[in-house]
Amino acid sequence: MSRWRDGEGMATHEQSDLPRERKMAPTMTKAETNYRPASFTNRRCGVCSMYKRSSPLGSCTLVKGLIDPDYVCKKFEPRSKPLSVPESQIA
Numbered sequence: 001m002s003r004w005r006d007g008e009g010m011a012t013h014e015q016s017d018l019p020r021e022r023k024m025a026p027t028m029t030k031a032e033t034n035y036r037p038a039s040f041t042n043r044r045c046g047v048c049s050m051y052k053r054s055s056p057l058g059s060c061t062l063v064k065g066l067i068d069p070d071y072v073c074k075k076f077e078p079r080s081k082p083l084s085v086p087e088s089q090i091a
Contacts, residue, residue: 026064033063033073042078045069049077 038044046069050061057066
């Protein structure tokens with residue numbers, strides 16, 4: 001368990017008290033992970049377990065910087081469950 005200080009160095013908090021997204025900041029660069037345009041739609045950042053959506057680009061829990069959902073890296077991990085699609089949108 002580690003401690004961190006707020007931006008002014010005033011308060012300290014136990015890391016375990018933070019939401020999961022705040023516990024682990026991205027640590028790897030795009031170059032280290034071979035971040036590149038994806039060749040397959042089922043293997044891309046947009047369907048990776050570490051991808052966090054925002055518009056139009058997202059972020060990653062592992063890779064630093066803005067992340068394009070249509071790119072991929074060597075650390076790709078598929079989501080355990082596919083995103084659900086409302087039945088009204090299924091043709």
